[in-house]
Amino acid sequence: MPSITIVSNGHGEDVIGAALAQALQGLAPAVTVRAFPLVDEGGAYRAHAVPTLGPCRALPSGGLTMHSATSFVADVRAGFVGMTLSQLAGLTRLHSDVVVVVGDLYAQALAAFTRASFRAVVQPLVSAYHRAGAGRPRPNRYFMERISYPERALMRHLASVVYARDDATAAWLGAHGVRHALSLGNPMVDLAAGRPLEGARGRRTVALLPGTRAHTPDALARMAEALKRLPAATGLVAWQAGAVPGLPGWERDEGAPPLRGRVAALRHGASRLWVVEGRFGDVLASARVAIGTAGTANEQAAARGVPVVSFPVEPSHGRTFLENQKRLLGDALTLCGGEPAEIAAAVRALLGDEAAWEQASRAGRRRMGAPGGSRAIARDLLERAARTVPAFGEGTL
DSSP: OOEEEEEEOSHHHHHHHHHHHHHHHHHOTTSEEEEEEOSTTOHHHHTTTOOBOSOOOOOTTTTOGGGOHHHHHHHHHTTHHHHHHHHHHHHHHOEEEEEEEESSHHHHHHHTTSEEEEEEEEEOSOOGGGGTTOOOOOGGGHHHHSOOHHHHHHHHHHOSEEEESSHHHHHHHHHTTOTTEEOOOOHHHHTTOOOOOTTTOSTTEEEEEOOSSTTHHHHHHHHHHHHHTSTTOEEEEEOOSSSOOOOTTOEEOTTOOOOTTEEEEEEETTEEEEEESSOHHHHHHHOSEEEEOOSHHHHHHHHTTOOEEEOOBTTTBOHHHHHHHHHHHGGGEEEOOSSHHHHHHHHHHHHHOHHHHHHHHHHHHHHHOOSOHHHHHHHHHHHHHHHHOTTSOTTOO
């Protein structure tokens, strides 16, 4: 039975890898699809019953090892080097008919040691937009903000096809030697699809996207304080970080209507705050504006035409990270200070200015690329493999 192995290095990359795995399984049930996550524990794959290979565990930084010296030291002390060597050994022993890397230079370099007849790269992290107006990145962020020469060399010499996250990036890669780069849509966009939550949609509905990292409780507390300054607003928290922390000043809303996936319903005066699990796309579909301190989730909100307000929460969601995300999302992302009054003012400005909201909404959709990427990439990948890999014979598709 022909095999496809997806190698990914990060939470967002795992989510994209899992979506791609589902699309591949749906199009080619006869193909064995498995994953080799390099960061965290591969929960996104297990949630969709995709088998995982190799050693992996959660590290203190949550996959942001190179974002700061503090994160790097914490991960090294927690066994990052030993885990990486074990993963490298596992990839060296592995044989797969097709290897698909979802990630950047790090994942591509490690996956290069796996024996495979066909290799593909899905680069969901870096866009040509990151370069616009940017100076020279800090050394620790260079590979996060640029598709560097070493990465392009791997793409040219090892990958049979490279799937870029948007048209501008595919064109830039083509002009810089990676002529087999193309854009078939952004899987991130597909993963944010949803329908409005029952009883939640309105012009003053705000999605709160605090992320899943160590800064999440602090970020959510500031978002909740900001929401208090937006009278009669409804805040929808897209939550996936375990127990919900206490939020001072918010009391339980006994009169809230039933809602699937809601784990808490709170009230402060005329404002409501609902904490919802497992309905991320529905939260975005309900919201007019988002407050986000996340990587992938901020981008997905922008992709769905929901303008995002963000603020720094050190160290993992610091100002350098935000400046890079601002270059990517342009007018879709509004940056402000971390005080609740500043956050509320930024949200209020978007809610009250239709022209500014429309400009931000259009920018997000344009810069994040078209939907349908998961299935389009899966189909293109299978068709290419069928032409070049003997194991992918007739009947695979």
